[in-house]
Amino acid sequence: MATDTVQPKNKIHPHKFTLWVGIGSIVMMFAGLTSAYVVKRSQANWQSFEIPQAFWYSTIVILLSSLTIHLSAKAFKERMMARYRKLLTITLVLGALFVVTQYIGFSDLWRNGFTLQSSVSYSFLYVIVGLHGLHVVGGVIALVVMSLKAFSNKQRNYSIVPVELIATYWHFVDILWIYLLLFLIAIR
Amino acid sequence: MSTATLETAAHHEAHHGDHHGDHHHHETFITKYVFSQDHKTIAKQFLVTGIIWAFIGGLFSVIFRLQLADPNATYPWLEDLLGHWAPGGKLQPEFYYALVTMHGTILVFFVLTAGLSGTFANFLIPLQIGARDMASPMLNMLSYWFFFLASVIMMSSLFVQTGPASGGWTIYPPLSALGEASSGSKIGMDLWLVSMAMFIVSSLLGGLNYITTILNMRTKGMSMTRMPLTIWALFFTAVLGVLSFPVLLSGAILLLFDRNLGTSFYLSDIVVAGKILPNEGGSAILFQHLFWFLGHPEVYIILLPAMGMSSEILSVNSRKPIFGYMAMVGSLFAITILAFLVWAHHMFVTGLNPFLGSVFVLLTLLIAVPSAIKVFNWLTTLWRGNIRFTPGMLFAIGFVSLFISGGLTGIFLGNSALDIHLHDTYFVIAHFHIVMGVASFFGMYAGVYHWYPKMFGRYMNNTLSYIHFWVTIIGAYLIFWPMHYEGLAGMPRRYYDFSNWESFKMFGDLNQFISMIALIVFAAQLLFVINFFYSIWKGRKVTEANPWKANTLEWTTPIRPGHGNWPGDIPEVHRWPYDYSKDGKDFIAQDVPVGADESKH
Numbered sequence: 200m201a202t203d204t205v206q207p208k209n210k211i212h213p214h215k216f217t218l219w220v221g222i223g224s225i226v227m228m229f230a231g232l233t234s235a236y237v238v239k240r241s242q243a244n245w246q247s248f249e250i251p252q253a254f255w256y257s258t259i260v261i262l263l264s265s266l267t268i269h270l271s272a273k274a275f276k277e278r279m280m281a282r283y284r285k286l287l288t289i290t291l292v293l294g295a296l297f298v299v300t301q302y303i304g305f306s307d308l309w310r311n312g313f314t315l316q317s318s319v320s321y322s323f324l325y326v327i328v329g330l331h332g333l334h335v336v337g338g339v340i341a342l343v344v345m346s347l348k349a350f351s352n353k354q355r356n357y358s359i360v361p362v363e364l365i366a367t368y369w370h371f372v373d374i375l376w377i378y379l380l381l382f383l384i385a386i387r
Numbered sequence: 388m389s390t391a392t393l394e395t396a397a398h399h400e401a402h403h404g405d406h407h408g409d410h411h412h413h414e415t416f417i418t419k420y421v422f423s424q425d426h427k428t429i430a431k432q433f434l435v436t437g438i439i440w441a442f443i444g445g446l447f448s449v450i451f452r453l454q455l456a457d458p459n460a461t462y463p464w465l466e467d468l469l470g471h472w473a474p475g476g477k478l479q480p481e482f483y484y485a486l487v488t489m490h491g492t493i494l495v496f497f498v499l500t501a502g503l504s505g506t507f508a509n510f511l512i513p514l515q516i517g518a519r520d521m522a523s524p525m526l527n528m529l530s531y532w533f534f535f536l537a538s539v540i541m542m543s544s545l546f547v548q549t550g551p552a553s554g555g556w557t558i559y560p561p562l563s564a565l566g567e568a569s570s571g572s573k574i575g576m577d578l579w580l581v582s583m584a585m586f587i588v589s590s591l592l593g594g595l596n597y598i599t600t601i602l603n604m605r606t607k608g609m610s611m612t613r614m615p616l617t618i619w620a621l622f623f624t625a626v627l628g629v630l631s632f633p634v635l636l637s638g639a640i641l642l643l644f645d646r647n648l649g650t651s652f653y654l655s656d657i658v659v660a661g662k663i664l665p666n667e668g669g670s671a672i673l674f675q676h677l678f679w680f681l682g683h684p685e686v687y688i689i690l691l692p693a694m695g696m697s698s699e700i701l702s703v704n705s706r707k708p709i710f711g712y713m714a715m716v717g718s719l720f721a722i723t724i725l726a727f728l729v730w731a732h733h734m735f736v737t738g739l740n741p742f743l744g745s746v747f748v749l750l751t752l753l754i755a756v757p758s759a760i761k762v763f764n765w766l767t768t769l770w771r772g773n774i775r776f777t778p779g780m781l782f783a784i785g786f787v788s789l790f791i792s793g794g795l796t797g798i799f800l801g802n803s804a805l806d807i808h809l810h811d812t813y814f815v816i817a818h819f820h821i822v823m824g825v826a827s828f829f830g831m832y833a834g835v836y837h838w839y840p841k842m843f844g845r846y847m848n849n850t851l852s853y854i855h856f857w858v859t860i861i862g863a864y865l866i867f868w869p870m871h872y873e874g875l876a877g878m879p880r881r882y883y884d885f886s887n888w889e890s891f892k893m894f895g896d897l898n899q900f901i902s903m904i905a906l907i908v909f910a911a912q913l914l915f916v917i918n919f920f921y922s923i924w925k926g927r928k929v930t931e932a933n934p935w936k937a938n939t940l941e942w943t944t945p946i947r948p949g950h951g952n953w954p955g956d957i958p959e960v961h962r963w964p965y966d967y968s969k970d971g972k973d974f975i976a977q978d979v980p981v982g983a984d985e986s987k988h
Contacts, residue, residue, distance in 0.1 A: 210603070213522035217599040220629055224591055228633035231680065235637065235673055239652075244668050315648055319668040322650040326641065 212360055215367065222371050225334065229375065232330070233382055236323050240386060246318040247387045250380070253304035254328075257297045258380060261335075264293035265373040272366045276359060283362075284349045290369070291346055294339040301332050324383065331379055335372050341365050414950075422532075424524035425950040429531050430510035431842060434835070436538060437502020438916060444493035447486045449909050454478045456902030458884040472550065480883045484553035485571050487881060489545065491556030492579070494824060496586055497541070499689040501534050503831045504628075505590075507692055508597045508621045510838065514941035515615050515964075517606025517957045520950070522599040526592045533589035537582045544578035552579035555881065557682065560653035560674050564645045567659045577646065580639050587632045587639075594632075597625035606940070608960035612716075613977070615939050615964045616709060619716050620695020623723040624688050631684035631727070638677030645669070672737055679730035686823045687726045691719065693830020694761060694790075697783040699964075700837050701765055703937045704780035705772025706973065708965035711764040718757030725754050735803040736810050744803040751801035758794050762787065773968070777935070778852035779837030785860045786829040792864075793822025796871065811881075814874025817867045825863045832859075835919070840934050844947040845926030851918040855911055862908035869897050938964045938976045 239245070271286030305325065308314075315325050345365055423429060450469075453462065461476035472482035509527065513520055521527045544551040553571025554563040558579065566573045601622045605614070641652040645666075653674045654666035702709040709715060731739055731747040739747075765787045774780065796818040799805050809815065832855075839847050878891050885891040885898065933942040943958050958978035966975040970986055 213599050213603045216603055217522060217526070217595045220595045220598050221591070224595070224629045224633045227630050228637050231634035231637035231677055232641075235641070235652075235677060238673055238676065239670060242670060315644075315650055319651055322644065322652060326644060326650075330640070 214360060214364060218364055218367055222368070225371075225375075229327070229331075229379070232323075232327050233379075236327065237386065239319055239323070246320045248313065248320050248324060250384060251304035251307045253300045253307060254380065257300035257304065258376065260293050260297045260300060261373050261376055264290045264297065265370055267293060268366050268369045272359075272362050275362045280349075284346070287342065287346050287349055291339065291342040294335060294342055294369075297335055298332060298339065301328065301335075305329075320387075327379060327383075331372070331376060334375070338365070338369055338372055341368070422528060424520070424528045426509045426513050426521050426524065426527060427842070427948070427950075427952075429527055430506050432531050433501055433505035433509060433534070434842075436535065437498050437506060438919065440493050440497040440502065440538065441912070442916065444490050444498060445909050445912060447490040447493070449906055450478065451483055451486045451490070452902040452905045454483055454883065455885070456899045458886050481553060481570050482550060483883045484555075484569075484881070485550045485575070488553045488555055488558075488571065489551050492541070492552070495556060495685065495689065496583070497538065499824070499827050499831070500590060500628075500685070501586070503689065503827060503834075504621060504624050504692045505531070505534065505593060506831075507617070507696060507834050507838075508593065508625065510842065511617055511941065512597055512600050512621060513604070514841070514944065514948075514952060515618050515939050516601060516604065516609055517940045517960065518600060518604040519952055519957070521596045522604055523596055527596050530589050530592035530596065533585050533592065537585035537589060540578055540582035540585060544575045544582065547574050547578070549573040549575055551575040557675075557678055558642070559678075560642060560645065560671050561657055564642060564653055565657070565659055565664070566646070567662075577643070580643050580646075583639055584636060587636045590628050590632055594625040594629040597621060598629065601625075606957045606960055609940075609977075612713070613960055613963045615695075616698040616712070616715055616719075617692075617695040619719055620691045620698070623719050624691045627684040627688050627691070627723055627726060631681040631688075634677055635681035638674055638681075641677075642674065672734070675734050675737060676730070679733045680727075682733065683730040684726040686819070687722055689823055689827045690830075691722070693786055693827040693833075694719070696830050696834040696837070697786045698765065698768075699939070700779050700783040700833050701768050701787075702965055702967065703837075703935050704775045704777055704783070705769055706775070706967045707768055707772045708967055708969075709764065710767035710770075711760070712963065712965065714760050715764055718760040721757040722754060725750060725757070729754065732801055732803070732806075735806040741803070748801060748803050752798065754801075755794070755798060758790075762791055762794070777836070778847070778849060778856060779833045779835075781853070781856045782829045782833035782836060785856065786826050786833060788860070789821050789826040789829060789863065793818055793820075793826060797822060808877070809874060811879055812874035813870040813878050813880055816880050817870035817874060820870075821863070821867050825867070829860075832856075832915070837935070838941075839919075839922070840929045840946075841941055841944075843923050843926070844929050845922050846929060846934075847918050847922040847926055851914055855915045855918070858911035858914075859908055862904050862911065865904045866901050866908065869901060873897065933976075936974050938966060938974055940977055943976065943978055 267286050268290040271283050271290060274280075274282040274286060305328075308321070308324075313321050315322055342365065345361065419425075420428065423432075450465070453460070453465075462473075463476040465473040465476045465478060469478075469482065472479050472485075478486075509521070512518070541551075549570040551571060552558060552563070552575045553569060554576070558576070562568050563572055563576055566576075601614075601618060641650075644650040645652050645654055649666075651666035651669040653671050654664065654669040655671075657664045657666060698709055698715060729747060729751045731743065732751045735744050735747075769784070769787075796814070800809055800815060800818055836847060836852060839845070873891075873894050876890070876894070878885065878894060882888075885894060929946050932944075932946055935942070940958060940960070944952050945954060960977045961980045962975065962977055964977050967973070969975060970984075
């Protein structure tokens with residue numbers, strides 16, 4: 200009578216499922232922040248702002264990185280390990296570049312007098328974009344770990360799961376960025 | 388990478404059905420009891436940490452009840468205990484607020500969230516759905532250690548010079564945002580926020596795991612509708628936590644910015660101590676929205692596990708199937724949805740648009756429907772049952788009683804018009820303590836008494852348990868019932884001394900009475916603590932695998948299950964968990980195949 204669970208083929212891997220639920224909770228955090236933003240904006244003395252130019256470069260960078268990580272995961276599936284490692288490294292560099300361009304955008308703002316304290320709208324801009332940046336940094340750290348493993352001679356890992364996990368997360372921070380950018384442009 | 392191998396090993400077993408349930412690798416003291424990845428050990432860690440916190444939180448309430456009993460009395464031993472917070476044995480007003488704040492914070496978050504769902508979600512989910520462990524034992528372990536870190540930080544805030552946070556457990560700005568505003572708003576508040584951030588990380592890691600495990604790791608035959616109601620309740624609890632805690636995190640992050648980096652999310656036009664602050668453009672109400680968007684689901688995060696465990700325990704000890712299984716699941720679901728749509732009923736008197744208020748009244752009162760369904764089903768489960776009054780059963784019945792009493796006053800408070808009079812009075816205190824605080828505590832006690840044999844392989848002492856139950860239930864009603872009258876008379880909460888108020892002087896004796904009972908009830912809880920720890924080592928040993936004659940899978944494991952839970956294969960499930968008194972049989976466990984001559988259920 201006793202048999203263990205047999206996983207059907209189409210069933211999602213538990214770790215992937217965990218990631219999706221985790222993404223749900225990150226979405227709730229940003230939903231909280233953006234709705235606070237909307238509530239605050241409808242009140243008196245709201246000051247509009249300009250999106251720093253560097254953010255456009257970071258948008259291009261993160262879109263590219265989404266493409267490279269997708270190709271990287273594809274290469275992994277086709278067991279083209281050299282290509283996988285190369286694309287993973289490119290993604291890592293692009294991820295770091297995204298953080299740098301964000302930083303440049305913020306320091307431009309700061310130099311022009313739009314500091315964190317200058318008005319509530321800028322405070323929101325710094326906090327919302329900054330928190331997204333932290334999530335990207337988290338992804339970059341994961342990418343560093345992944346590439347260290349990929350280049351290591353000691354470990355041979357052929358499980359697709361970690362690769363797909365990081366790819367999913369990376370697409371998520373990409374989409375989140377696009378959403379936040381559109382949100383901030385539309386509702387300033 | 389022993390962690391990784393363990394994780395993958397657990398996986399392989401769950402997925403491929405090989406025959407290595409027990410882990411034979413060497414375990415040191417550290418990996419077995421400290422940095423353990425076994426869900427049962429993690430559950431016990433949560434429980435013991437929760438008990439320690441409950442002692443501290445309860446002690447705080449005793450101290451501030453002493454102040455309310457006799458505002459002019461001095462207790463020299465208080466100075467020994469609290470130092471400069473009670474010079475000459477007289478509690479300082481600032482520290483009174485700190486005690487009230489920490490009592491709320493500790494009980495709501497550290498005891499009834501982490502201690503309750505942390506314990507029982509960890510313990511029961513894998514055992515009752517038939518899994519070797521959680522989906523990710525590693526994240527599960529991290530969940531406890533983040534909670535531990537949060538505990539250490541919160542504990543340390545009790546010892547700083549300016550004292551712990553003291554703006555109420557809801558930490559409303561501007562009071563909580565400005566260090567100049569009160570001594571409790573200085574470093575103590577920062578520690579509170581950092582600790583809560585760690586706490587949120589902990590409950591998110593836990594919640595992710597619970598949801599994933601329930602949805603993905605069930606044994607063969609365990610369809611969703613064959614899950615015990617405990618698991619359903621813990622599932623919805625986790626969903627609530629995962630969706631609402633991040634919003635509190637947003638609110639807390641903005642508050643941290645306001646406190647330390649000069650932003651004005653919540654601050655505008657403020658004068659503190661004659662000084663005009665530069666902050667402009669913020670809104671304090673914004674924080675309340677963010678806070679209560681978590682805060683309201685939070686009360687169901689606390690209550691749902693108690694509901695689930697009581698359902699299970701009532702059915703087992705009535706020797707009857709639970710009445711209306713699907714209605715129970717449906718009402719849990721309805722409560723989960725409604726929990727997100729009622730937060731503004733905490734804000735009726737903040738200048739909320741009355742039209743908006745009436746929408747929230749409607750949604751709030753709607754919760755009465757699923758709640759009433761649940762109460763009806765519990766009572767009909769008990770009805771003409773063959774009841775065994777085990778300590779767990781008594782606490783489960785006590786839970787139902789308290790849920791009814793406390794729920795009824797919720798209907799009063801849910802009305803925005805009545806709330807103008809009742810808000811911030813002892814009526815509110817009475818309501819939420821009975822329906823959420825004490826009721827959930829009863830659910831937790833029921834769970835501890837019922838699953839203690841599974842946790843430690845021993846029983847708790849019955850006589851002490853019965854004394855504990857009767858003192859606690861009678862005491863809880865004696866403490867909180869009179870508070871309804873005080874509240875209706877307008878007596879406000881959070882006051883340090885009512886003797887200066889002509890209107891509330893008449894409650895002096897009543898307050899004394901309440902404090903006396905509180906002291907007795909606190910002493911009875913110590914009885915539980917002694918019983919709990921004594922029985923771990925010296926309790927009567929469990930000799931049969933299924934002492935309660937229950938149907939669920941945890942009783943098919945050995946008396947002291949190892950890591951992996953089942954030494955052989957995981958049992959297959961053939962039926963729902965509530966086949967009690969069916970076809971002339973007392974109980975039919977879930978892993979028994981359906982016989983040919985069996986009637987349908």
